[in-house]
Amino acid sequence: MDYLLEVPKEKQAFIEELLRAFPFIKTRKLSAEKAERMRDLIDAVVEIKEIEAGKQKPRSMKALLREL
Helix, strand or coil: CCCCCCCCHHHHHHHHHHHHCCCCCCCCCCCHHHHHHHHHHHHHHHHHHHHHHCCCCCCCHHHHHHHC
């Protein structure tokens, strides 16, 4: 199972040390660009799920094109 964690800077050293203490956990750092893309992708999936559940209205194609 994969997880994406967002940790405040002041707690990063602690979390890294904690995760290294478990031999069955593999970690790798992401570049800032890749982390941003991951966050954007997660936000998009959450938005799609909310639209499907009826909690949010979908944007029109015109609004989407204006955003680009």
